[in-house]
Amino acid sequence: MTTSEQSVGESRxxxxxxxxxxxxxxxxxxxxxxxxxxxxxxITKDDAVPLARLNKPLAEARVxxxxxxxxxxxxxxxxxxTHPLGYFGFRRVPSSARHDDLIIHQLKFPxxxxxxxxxxxxxxxxxxEMVEAGELGSLSExxxxxxxxxxxxxxxxxxxxxxxxxxxxxxxxxxxALLVPA
Amino acid sequence: xxxSYLRQAIADGDDEKIIRFVRLHLGDGSxxxxxxxxxxxxxxxxxxxxxxxxxxxxxxxxxLALDDATLASLFFQLxxxxxxxxxxxxxxxxx
Numbered sequence: 715m716t717t718s719e720q721s722v723g724e725s726r727x728x729x730x731x732x733x734x735x736x737x738x739x740x741x742x743x744x745x746x747x748x749x750x751x752x753x754x755x756x757i758t759k760d761d762a763v764p765l766a767r768l769n770k771p772l773a774e775a776r777v778x779x780x781x782x783x784x785x786x787x788x789x790x791x792x793x794x795x796t797h798p799l800g801y802f803g804f805r806r807v808p809s810s811a812r813h814d815d816l817i818i819h820q821l822k823f824p825x826x827x828x829x830x831x832x833x834x835x836x837x838x839x840x841x842x843e844m845v846e847a848g849e850l851g852s853l854s855e856x857x858x859x860x861x862x863x864x865x866x867x868x869x870x871x872x873x874x875x876x877x878x879x880x881x882x883x884x885x886x887x888x889x890x891a892l893l894v895p896a
Numbered sequence: 897x898x899x900s901y902l903r904q905a906i907a908d909g910d911d912e913k914i915i916r917f918v919r920l921h922l923g924d925g926s927x928x929x930x931x932x933x934x935x936x937x938x939x940x941x942x943x944x945x946x947x948x949x950x951x952x953x954x955x956x957x958x959x960l961a962l963d964d965a966t967l968a969s970l971f972f973q974l975x976x977x978x979x980x981x982x983x984x985x986x987x988x989x990x991x
Binding site: 796797799821822867 | 918924972975976987
């Protein structure tokens, strides 16, 4: 066996190891090298909208959740996760959905734990419980989900972020948004 | 890489930048892994064909009549479809 074959074999063995058992970070140094590996994919925004103050108690507030984990109803068409430039759409997920109704169909991040309990990435049942307990006022009818792999920030802003923001304003009538990155 | 970066590479005829992007995409951020993944999908396609199973040529001809964007996207989807058959799925997400 050559050194390179041995190296490939070792890296495959490392890849096969369950990171939950080894405690090993799946991609050490990922973010330190992202600009080198994906030149041009990171952008700087100078016109961020300031956060608004919540003007009512949480127990009276209506909450919407927005997630980049790519979750959707099992009955919905999966998002296109193989397109090299990403997928520029989103899904409405009923806030009444349960773990068994939902699936994450994604390639770019590990979601084996979320497959066992969707609340790991998309805490929909936890929010339902908080409403039942009177800790939150209510949930918007729909939550919003998209995939985080998008190589065109301008297109993403125009076709995903803005339509979600518009939908939240038009449909959700929420007092606060819980943004859940994956 | 951003789309504008790729468009510039295409305008410059800089195929090296484009293939680097493809390898990064298919290798989940590693060019070396991406190169190996590309090889794996061709190996899998060849393995499938070696037994001369019947082929639906009509379906292929109908598919090839589709628009280029659909076909190019299908090309990437077929890559992932083929390597799902292998051991050592690297993409961590759903199969």
